[in-house]
Amino acid sequence: MLDLTQAYSGPFCTMHLADHGAEVIKVESLSGDQCRTWGPLKNGHSAYYAYINRNKRGIRLDLKTERGKEALRRLIANVDVVCENFRVGTFEKLGFSYEKLKEINPRIIYGSISGFGLDGPLAHRPCYDIVAQAMSGLMSVTGYPDQDCVKAGPSFGDNYSGTYLALGICMALYQRERTGEGQRLDVAMLDTLFSVMENFIISYTVAGLVPGRMGNIDPGIAPFDSFHAKDGAFVMGCGTDRFWADFCRIIGREDLIDQPAYRTNVDRCRNYLPELKRVIEDWSSQYTLDQLEEMIAGAGIPFGRILDVRQASELEQLRVRKMLWEVYDPAIGEVIRIPGSPIKMHGRGDEARSAAPSLGQDNRTVLREIAGYTDEEIDAMEAEHVI
Amino acid sequence: MLDLTQAYSGPFCTMHLADHGAEVIKVESLSGDQCRTWGPLKNGHSAYYAYINRNKRGIRLDLKTERGKEALRRLIANVDVVCENFRVGTFEKLGFSYEKLKEINPRIIYGSISGFGLDGPLAHRPCYDIVAQAMSGLMSVTGYPDQDCVKAGPSFGDNYSGTYLALGICMALYQRERTGEGQRLDVAMLDTLFSVMENFIISYTVAGLVPGRMGNIDPGIAPFDSFHAKDGAFVMGCGTDRFWADFCRIIGREDLIDQPAYRTNVDRCRNYLPELKRVIEDWSSQYTLDQLEEMIAGAGIPFGRILDVRQASELEQLRVRKMLWEVYDPAIGEVIRIPGSPIKMHGRGDEARSAAPSLGQDNRTVLREIAGYTDEEIDAMEAEHVI
Numbered sequence: 004m005l006d007l008t009q010a011y012s013g014p015f016c017t018m019h020l021a022d023h024g025a026e027v028i029k030v031e032s033l034s035g036d037q038c039r040t041w042g043p044l045k046n047g048h049s050a051y052y053a054y055i056n057r058n059k060r061g062i063r064l065d066l067k068t069e070r071g072k073e074a075l076r077r078l079i080a081n082v083d084v085v086c087e088n089f090r091v092g093t094f095e096k097l098g099f100s101y102e103k104l105k106e107i108n109p110r111i112i113y114g115s116i117s118g119f120g121l122d123g124p125l126a127h128r129p130c131y132d133i134v135a136q137a138m139s140g141l142m143s144v145t146g147y148p149d150q151d152c153v154k155a156g157p158s159f160g161d162n163y164s165g166t167y168l169a170l171g172i173c174m175a176l177y178q179r180e181r182t183g184e185g186q187r188l189d190v191a192m193l194d195t196l197f198s199v200m201e202n203f204i205i206s207y208t209v210a211g212l213v214p215g216r217m218g219n220i221d222p223g224i225a226p227f228d229s230f231h232a233k234d235g236a237f238v239m240g241c242g243t244d245r246f247w248a249d250f251c252r253i254i255g256r257e258d259l260i261d262q263p264a265y266r267t268n269v270d271r272c273r274n275y276l277p278e279l280k281r282v283i284e285d286w287s288s289q290y291t292l293d294q295l296e297e298m299i300a301g302a303g304i305p306f307g308r309i310l311d312v313r314q315a316s317e318l319e320q321l322r323v324r325k326m327l328w329e330v331y332d333p334a335i336g337e338v339i340r341i342p343g344s345p346i347k348m349h350g351r352g353d354e355a356r357s358a359a360p361s362l363g364q365d366n367r368t369v370l371r372e373i374a375g376y377t378d379e380e381i382d383a384m385e386a387e388h389v390i
Numbered sequence: 391m392l393d394l395t396q397a398y399s400g401p402f403c404t405m406h407l408a409d410h411g412a413e414v415i416k417v418e419s420l421s422g423d424q425c426r427t428w429g430p431l432k433n434g435h436s437a438y439y440a441y442i443n444r445n446k447r448g449i450r451l452d453l454k455t456e457r458g459k460e461a462l463r464r465l466i467a468n469v470d471v472v473c474e475n476f477r478v479g480t481f482e483k484l485g486f487s488y489e490k491l492k493e494i495n496p497r498i499i500y501g502s503i504s505g506f507g508l509d510g511p512l513a514h515r516p517c518y519d520i521v522a523q524a525m526s527g528l529m530s531v532t533g534y535p536d537q538d539c540v541k542a543g544p545s546f547g548d549n550y551s552g553t554y555l556a557l558g559i560c561m562a563l564y565q566r567e568r569t570g571e572g573q574r575l576d577v578a579m580l581d582t583l584f585s586v587m588e589n590f591i592i593s594y595t596v597a598g599l600v601p602g603r604m605g606n607i608d609p610g611i612a613p614f615d616s617f618h619a620k621d622g623a624f625v626m627g628c629g630t631d632r633f634w635a636d637f638c639r640i641i642g643r644e645d646l647i648d649q650p651a652y653r654t655n656v657d658r659c660r661n662y663l664p665e666l667k668r669v670i671e672d673w674s675s676q677y678t679l680d681q682l683e684e685m686i687a688g689a690g691i692p693f694g695r696i697l698d699v700r701q702a703s704e705l706e707q708l709r710v711r712k713m714l715w716e717v718y719d720p721a722i723g724e725v726i727r728i729p730g731s732p733i734k735m736h737g738r739g740d741e742a743r744s745a746a747p748s749l750g751q752d753n754r755t756v757l758r759e760i761a762g763y764t765d766e767e768i769d770a771m772e773a774e775h776v777i
Contacts (some may be wrong), residue, residue: 011588023561042610043589043597050596051589101736120734123710128687133606133614134694137625140702142606142616144543146533151616152623152696154606155542156531162586164732166553171733173560174410180567187736194713198732199549201398202430202438203699208714208727209437210430213700219520219529219541223429227520229529229538236539238524300515307521309539312590313600315527323510326581327595340595345551345585346558347507349488349574 004028004084004172005075006059009036011132011158012116012192013088014055015165020172021058022344023351028082028369029061030075033388035362048334053359054341057330061360062369063390066097070389075099077374079107084172086114086188091126101187111185112175114168120191130192135160139196144203147218159199160192167195225271226250226279229309230287232295236309237287239299244268249302254286316340330355366390391415391471391559392462393446396423398519398545399503399579400475401442402552407559408445409731410738415469415756416448417462420775422749435721440746441728444717448747449756450777453484457776462486464761466494471559473501473575478513488574498572499562501555507578517579522547526583531590534605546586547579554582612658613637613666616696617674619682623696624674626686631655636689641673703727717742753777 006017006029014029014036021027029036041051065071079085085104087094094100094115104111115121118130136142136154146153168190175186197204206212214222219229219238226247227240241247244267251260259265259282264274271279287295292308300306310318316327328343343353370376370390384390393404393416401416401423408414416423428438452458466472472491474481481487481502491498502508505517523529523541533540555577562573584591593599601609606616606625613634614627628634631654638647646652646669651661658666674682679695687693697705703714715730730740757763757777771777 019557020561024565041589043593043599045596050592054589054592119707120711123707125707129690129692130694131614131625131627131629131692133608133616133625133627134692137616137694137696138702138705140697140699141543142625142696143698143702146540146543147537150534150537151605153533153540154616154625155546156528156533156590156603157586157588159542159546159586162588163550163553166550166557167732170406170553170557170560171735173557173564174407174733175735177560177564177567178411180564189734189736190732191711191734193707194711194732194734197702197708197713198729199544199546200699200702200729201544201549202428202441203543204703204714204729205437205441205726206430207699207703209432212430213698215698216543218538221520227518229520229524229541238518238520238529238541240518240520242518303516305516305518305521307517307524309524309529310527311530311600311602312527312587312594315525315530315584315587316591316594318525320506320510320512320580321584324507324578324581326584327591339592342585342587342591345554345577345581346561347576347578347581348558348562349576 004086005030005078005082007085007087007089007094008116009088010038011055012161012165013086014038015162016086016116016168017059018055018057019166019169019344019346023346023348027059028078028365028373029056029059029360031061031063031362033063033065035063039362045335045337045339048332050335050339053332053335053339056359057341057355058357059360060365060369061362062366063363065389068389070384070387072098074370074374074384074389076107079104079111081373083176084112084114086168086172088116090129091117091121105185109185110179110183112172112179112188113185114172114188114190116164116168116190118192120194121189132158132160132192135192135196138193140200140203141196144214144216146216148216152216160196163199164190164192164195220275223272224268225275226283228280230284232287232292233290235292237292237295237307238309239304239306241304246304247271250299250304253298253302254283256282325353328355330358332358334361363390391473392417392465392469394472394474394476394481395503396475397425398442399548399552400473401425402549403473403503403555404446405442405444406553406556406731406733410733410735414446415465415752415760416443416446416747418448418450418749420450420452422450426749432722432724432726435719437722437726440719440722440726443746444728444742445744446747447752447756448749449753450750452776455776457771457774459485461757461761461771461776463494466491466498468760470563471499471501473555473559475503477516478504478508492572496572497566497570499559499566499575500572501559501575501577503551503555503577505579507581508576519545519547519579522579522583525580527587527590528583531601531603533603535603539603547583550586551577551579551582607662610659611655612662613670615667617671619674619679620677622679624679624682625694625696627692629692633691634658637686637691640685640689641670643669712740715742717745719745721748750777
């Protein structure tokens with residue numbers, strides 16, 4: 004497949020496909036993907052680029068020239084999928100509308116990621132992840148009720164729309180096996196985040212409620228929250244009456260189990276703040292996380308420490324799960340550790356097969372093998388700075 | 391495909407597949423999916439269940455009985471995919487290990503979602519979404535630096551692991567077209583959230599930094615933040631020097647453009663807090679969101695209002711994008727509005743084909759058509775309360 008995307012959303016889409024065996028050819032402009040300059044840098048090269056573009060091949064192509072466009076057309080004729088995340092309309096202006104793509108390759112699957120989608124009044128507006136987080140309602144339900152809205156730390160608008168496009172591409176490929184027909188896929192960051200708002204949306208559309216921010220509390224379960232320990236913080240949830248009773252025993256407050264204020268989950272939700280939270284935190288703040296984990300998780304109650312990025316990255320569970328891959332990056336000149344694939348296929352390789360491509364690294368082989376150019380033609384394109 | 395999942399993660403996975411044409415048979419226990427009791431309720435029935443299970447068929451099966459197991463085996467023999475999100479080991483104890491599934495159907499694709507994955511020291515621990523948010527590092531980078539960590543509002547650990555499993559299933563189906571072989575898929579909530587932490591992780595693994603919470607600021611771009619207006623709040627980002635200069639003109643502060651403290655993006659990042667933020671907010675708080683949108687978005691600068699759930703749900707852009715589907719739910723007895731699919735396939739239907747199934751609704755047709763039971767056999771199963 005041809006990957007004309009850059010930055011995060013599109014390259015994250017094709018990363019998943021490349022990780023599981025797709026032959027992804029990254030097509031960069033003469034100056035390269037903008038994220039080649041993004042930190043963290045190591046030895047002057049972007050580890051960000053190295054992470055998100057592992058397992059891909061790379062060519063460079065000047066799509067403003069006629070020869071560059073011709074090369075792209077010849078590539079499109081011989082691939083299954085094309086995807087891009089240009090501003091809406093840009094690829095079409097370059098001469099590559101869906102109709103044109105279908106002329107070149109009737110079975111083509113063409114996927115786009117954009118901020119607001121290909122139609123609607125906002126289609127042509129620029130979008131950042133934070134704009135999609137703001138407009139989807141996500142920020143309005145993230146944070147503490149007495150404080151300003153806050154975005155989710157990771158750029159979910161970017162990475163989730165990339166993941167949805169990857170899913171759409173795989174659906175379209177499988178459907179094509181049955182129908183022989185290609186597909187036009189259109190994923191928007193705003194749609195994406197709206198679609199993962201779960202019961203917040205139907206609370207409004209069905210019950211007329213407008214949910215707000217609740218910190219770490221679940222409106223339907225109590226106790227379910229974050230709490231302070233002597234040496235850090237943790238989360239815990241008692242989703243059943245049995246967990247609640249077990250928890251009361253752990254904290255030496257069997258008297259709470261049958262207290263009318265806390266007898267059922269509905270009672271506990273109603274009376275959680277401020278009293279029950281205070282009882283729990285007065286207790287938990289006397290213990291270390293190690294002690295609390297032994298007591299709470301030991302009793303089978305869902306429990307998790309709030310880990311920082313270092314602690315999470317060094318977690319034994321994630322090591323066993325191979326969630327960090329080691330890859331030698333030739334540009335950086337060192338082995339770096341980058342997040343692996345979360346889709347575990349048993350019996351398959353679970354590692355990076357190759358490092359991210361240097362700019363134009365595979366110009367010659369890709370143009371020869373996939374587009375059918377001769378070495379002489381490729382030499383001429385090089386001399387003219389088309390590639 | 392057979393869907394033995396319940397609650398949110400698994401049903402969200404199969405919802406995406408059902409939305410795009412997969413024949414999903416939801417297999418429920420005698421008491422039904424736990425989310426049949428989850429709010430919001432309407433006319434005594436769960437709109438949550440109705441939302442997440444549209445487009446699926448449903449049967450009821452007591453897997454604790456030998457006749458129930460036999461029926462499941464006969465179904466497995468005739469489907470492409472089986473997925474479940476039981477506690478790790480539960481499905482195997484019921485007699486359905488992957489090896490057993492392969493005996494029944496050598497081409498089967500078998501997917502599981504769990505909190506921590508099928509192996510590793512935490513495999514058997516119970517997990518809630520918030521536990522995965524805590525342990526992945528996500529909470530440590532969400533919120534304001536001077537305040538407690540906070541989880542992202544939506545349950546990304548659930549819905550994203552469901553989306554990853556849907557992607558894995560489609561990859562495996564497509565690969566099977568080439569290889570003829572099935573697949574064992576294993577997706578964990580913790581892996582999932584760790585995998586979407588983007589540059590936070592490589593900042594640590596490559597550069598040795600441990601990123602913390604930064605509210606709505608992007609560490610690499612300034613100004614890029616949320617701000618107060620006269621009548622609400624909005625986000626805005628100036629990702630280029632041109633946007634910055636345009637913005638200075640909008641606020642009537644051309645003098646800032648070339649001030650040494652703000653000349654380059656690096657300067658602006660360094661000197662954003664507290665001074666530049668105060669300058670912007672002193673200005674923005676004099677205007678309404680309507681006025682600010684006209685000025686800022688009108689100049690082509692990425693801008694978004696922070697919308698609440700009602701405002702987001704009523705957004706014209708999302709209406710045009712068909713991000714809310716209307717479906718008549720027979721249990722509720724009314725038309726309800728539920729979030730649609732974010733994967734837009736042009737020229738395909740973009741609506742719910744059918745409502746969520748009532749408990750056991752398709753027992754007879756599914757057992758007859760897919761498992762090959764006779765009506766008499768099905769009558770007997772009914773009489774024995776196996777279905």
